[in-house]
Amino acid sequence: MSLKIGVPSKGRLMEKTFDWFGARGVTMARTGSEREYAGAVEGIDGVELVLLSAGEIPRELAAGRIHLGVTGSDLVRDKLADWNKQVAELAPLGFGHADLIIAVPACWIDVDTLDDLDAAASAFRAKHGFRLRIATKYHRLVRDFLTANGVADYQLVDSQGATEGTVKNLTAEAIADITSTGETLRANHLKILTDAVIHRSQATLFLSHRADWGAERAVLEALVAKLGLSAPALSG
């Protein structure tokens, strides 16, 4: 038996994750050909590397098919209902920073806050006969946030990419998306609402409550000690 740790399978997120573990004496590397999704871990025994799409890591953690996983804190909160009962945050990794925000056209001089957005949505619905559309792929996070803040008369429309373009293409009136520098937003003539930072995301090491923590408990203790983290409480 080994402790399975899920890590993003490509790109900057993978490299930064390898760097983070490497700096703490746990060496991760891809093995085999460049196209093969296989990896190895050195510096600690009993840890198996599983290379996965970052977007699938929340689901794999929830299902307990991996014990630990590195992914964005935004993805875990959006994809998992009651996320903090299914997984635990072991450590924020200090990279992959992005904020989930709500943005509207910069020409909407009358809208800067959620209060304004709500009032504009009410008038928009009365005039156009349908609810003001907010394009996003973060349905749960955005809906929970807007419900908690009492915003009405909106609807979410799904957008899996190029979300900033939906307003210009007339498929949405506003967007909710992640941004790190805001450059794409500005380039598309959008501005961020001042009180609508839904979540500040970063790459985070998560632990699965659902995974089978038998013999892996000892490996986990050795690993967290090596990483300089405090040992988490395991349920069950």
Next chain:
Amino acid sequence: MTISPAARAEAEALFAAFRATGAAPVEADVLQPAGTLLDLYGEDIRARAYVTQDPLRGEMVLRPDFTVPVVQAHMSDGAEPARYCYMGEVFRKQDHLGPRASEYLQVGFEVFDRDAPKADAEVFALFARLLAPLAPKALTGDIGILLAAIEGLTTTPRRKAALRRHVWRPRRFRALLDRFAGRAPVSEARARLLGHLKTDSAEALMQAAGPLTGLRGADEIADRARALIEDAEAPPIAAPEAALLYDLLGLAAPADSALAHLRGIQPLMPAIAPAVDRFEARLTALRAHGIDTASLPFEASHGRTTLEYYDGFVFTFHAGDAGAETPPLASGGRYDALTAILGQGRSIPAVGGIIRPALVAERKGA
């Protein structure tokens, strides 16, 4: 979660009791067109209902409740007054781990009758009688009194409309009322915009802000800018008037005492008089059914956090020792505004409620 034989037997018994009153049984499709429900309830229902795609009929939902199909059936071929009852599964997504079922039985009873206080009392008394063996805790409210109080405020129609719209969202309602009453400061962004609008036109500010993008037009933006100027010039809701409304929101007392309290503040809020008259007529009708209104719990804000739905009398019955997390054994209320929307202006006063037979069976077995 599988529906237990005990829950089904309880549902059959309750359904028979509803039918025994002369109510006509109604069937409704499990698959309902999504459009009507989404338009009525918005994203709240999308979070709670199972939405699916039909190749010919478009977006459909698994029936989240019976109210809309029953109202539609009544409008297409019902005569007034009418009483309907129904029994069947409803489907609700649960977004939290826990014991709440996502598929369960509802048994319901709806009355379409223009004598509102009498119909309110009839529904409540029937539910109270059927649930009496469980000695449940009843709680009542009346959204109509809140709506009347808002209507009576000395302020702009726009502010009243904003408050009315958010009666069902207590947090935003509170924020709006605080702002309209001058208790909360104007946001920095708003103050800056109002400053700019003193020297520049909305059109000039838009031009400076960036190209016109999206479906919301320059006229709509300029309209709202004008509304903001108008709002900034409107005086705050007077402190005593706001205090009365805050007081009303927090009113919780046995029904007879609540009535006495409302009659006491009525000279200061004359607009609530017709709603308080209806409340009094309902209490009289409830007493005629043997309900003890001297001890019946009443809270003015009860029913404000459910779906945007009830706009008059509301009630729930909870099991005596149930925690706040447990759904009620039964709930219901008056929903005249919903029938007005579905009837495209035709008013069809309606009151009704549902019982959850699985919870009733569980309590009986306990």
